[in-house]
Amino acid sequence: EEFIDSVLQTYEGEAISDVVDFLSKELIRLQEERRIEAFAILAERNRRLREAEESGLRQLLKMTQNTVDTYLEDIILDSMNECASEQARIEIQEKAVKINEIANEIEQRRTQFESEGIVAELVHGFLIPEIAKQESRAKGSFLDFQLILY
Template sequence: IFDFLSKELVRLQEERKIHAFVMLAERQRRMREAEESGRRQVEERRRQEEDEIFKQAGEGDWWDCGRLVVKVHQSTIDSYLEDIILSSMENTAEEQAREEIQRMAVEVNDIAYEMESRYVIERHIRGCLQQFRTCLTICFCGYVYNLRHGKGRAILFVISSLA
């Protein structure tokens, strides 16, 4: 009989341990369910708030920026796009102006070079004519005097100087 009672006692103790483990597991399960339920309620409340915000949007669009919802009015969008267009127009105009200035600078440079070339040729011709004038002094009386050689002689016709 003692053997039977001893085995029954061990069985009852094991049964109590199992029951305690079951109770502990059930308690932990209820706590996890409560936490999950709390998270679901918070999430549901947030969804309802967002739905209400979107329903109240009469004008403009709503943009979700993370947790923040921002209302963007059409006038704000228009002014933003207008700023972008104006800045791109200014950049394009500046670029075209630079290209036009560079083209005009090349033209002016070519014209200046051509004028300088003509001026050099003209100066050279004038220099030659000046040498010719200084070389000969022509008198209307028919006497020619050569400045280079310091000699003069009489001629019968009149030589006029080149002007």
């Protein structure tokens, strides 16, 4: 009977040893799985942080580039406007000199009667219509004033 007990204890010991060994290996495997999962989560978190930083940097660079583009466009437009204004001023001065020369030439050639005709045309073409406009405005203002009173 001792022999049977010792054989049974041997088999029980082997079975228990196998179960404990299996459980030990399973525990180590689960611990490794959890450790790998933790590394994967940490790596994913780091990747998201890098992507967020890169996205923020791209947005900042895009905003900076847009600001620089706008600034340069403004400078170019201002310099073009200044150049165009200067060119227009030069052309106007040249044309004024030519017109003045032509006017002096015409003035030297015309008679007293022609001068009076020019003055009459100016009065008829500019002064009379201007006076009519001012009277019309004055009447309009007066009518508006009367409408407000009533």
